[in-house]
Amino acid sequence: MSCVSSQAVAQIAKPERTIVVYGVPDGLLDDDIMVDILIIHFQKGKNKGGDVEVIVYPTSSQGVAYVTFEDEGVAENVLKKEHQLEDKRLHMGYPLKVSLYGESVFTCMTCILSLSLLKERCSLEDLIEDLKKNLPNLSFGPLDQNGMIRVQGPFWAINALQNSLLLKIKHSSSEQQMNVKEKVPDHRPNSSQTKSRLHLEPRNDSVQNASEEELSVSLDTDIYYYMRKFKNKFYQKTLEQYGVISHESVGDEITTIYLRNNNTKPGPSQLEHARNIVENLSAELLNSLRKTTLPLKWSTRTEKQKCEQACKAVNTQYPDVLVIWYSAHIDIIGSSSDIYKFTQEVKKIGNFQKEPWR
Known part of the structure; x- marks a missing residue:
């Protein structure tokens, strides 16, 4: 048993035997001690655990660890259990979220959400509880008095969270912005932890005709770069085929593509078809790339x-x-x-x- 650097995750991870663990309490104990606590937890029978082959911790994402088991069946069983990290060396229990590593390394993202915009329109505690139920693959930290909360999980779940909050904002009839300060995810180490902003807001361009409809697609930014370099002809042909034009909002971690009819082939179905193709292409690349x-x-x-x-x-x-x-x-x-x-x-x-x- 050894603890290796996070840069080696892509090389050592066995997708069918490796899980991603979110919510590890950082900074409380020495890293070696935390690794020992994690080993004990995931080897206990009551946690559906078994022999651990290797643990990757700490990683470039705060509170995230990778656990590879010797037996594939153990990884499957662990995913079925709710986990609470407890040890006499910890002053309290800490809830953990686990998910299968999968073939893709676009696995983990850490965001700090500001929910202050919705503070006067709904109970933030109730909102978070609803999000937890609807997005069980995400790990939510404590909510502070300013409406800030840390969220961790795979890209697709973060994307679903973004869409859910966009709908919430639209329904709140507010034209203000909600900021998501994104910390660098697991697949992009950056010791300076420079924070970027992703603006979650309903599109409300003054130049847009009220009769025009606009749809959006959110992608991992690296997937977007890959798509535009190697799949750009297919991408442009798709837009031309359905009479759609696009513009992009490129962020450090998430890129949003906005699709709109160019009036040569009007109709919401054209936009839907174009969006579905772009989404399918994004999902295909997300699953096949490392x-x-x-x-x-x-x-x-x-x-x-x-x-x-x-x-x-x-x-x-x-x-x-x-x-x-x-x-x-x-x-x-x-x-x-x-x-x-x-x-x-x-x-x-x-x-x-x-x-x-x-």
């Missing part, structure tokens, strides 16, 4: 240049792999086999004595 990140924060300028040159050289061998460059890390997105071979070739060509993403 992602790994090469952190460069502690690398020297020479090491960064060396890694960049190696990535560019290898990218010609794997044209279906998307490489996104950032100042402190590199994101590599593609099929599981492609990104594994890609990273191996980068190490080989660069002749790194130790990984550049140490």
Whole structure:
């Protein structure tokens, strides 16, 4: 048993035997002690647990751990149980949410929601309870007096939460904005934890004719980048086929595509068809793609240049792999086999004595 770095999740995770755990109390105890508490919890028979092969904790997402069991059946049983993390070294019990890791690494996202807009229109406590019932894959932290609450879970559940809140805002007949301050999710390590804003609001453009209808699709931003690079011809052909134009609001973690008729083929059914195709394409990519990140924060300028040159050289061998460059890390997105071979070739060509993403 060992605790490995979060950057290795994509390589070590066995989708059928790995679960994602949300709600781990961060900062209370040393990481090694918390790992020990998690092992004990998920090995107990009363928790439907069994032998643990490896635990990944801490990770780049606060309060998130990955647990891989030796037996696939144990992972399935654990998912059926409600979990409360209790130990004499903790001063109280902490509810945990668990979900299967799955084939995709676009698995975990952490958001801080501001619900202050709805504070005077409904009971925030009741609203949160409804969200918990309707979105059981999400883990909700405590609600503070300013209406702020932390939420963790897989992208598709965060997306469903966004849509649910959009409907709530529309029904509240408010034209104000609700902000979601997104913290960097598990698949995008960023030690500075720079926060971005996603504005959740009903579209109300003054230039839009009242008779025009507009539909939206929310995607993981990395999926959007991949789609626009490798599926753009199909995407544009779909819009043209149904007489639809689009504009995008690109955020750090979530991108929203707004679809509107261009009046060549009017009718709400055209918009619905176009949206369904874009949603299906997004879901297909989300399920088939994997992602790994090469952190460069502690690398020297020479090491960064060396890694960049190696990535560019290898990218010609794997044209279906998307490489996104950032100042402190590199994101590599593609099929599981492609990104594994890609990273191996980068190490080989660069002749790194130790990984550049140490």
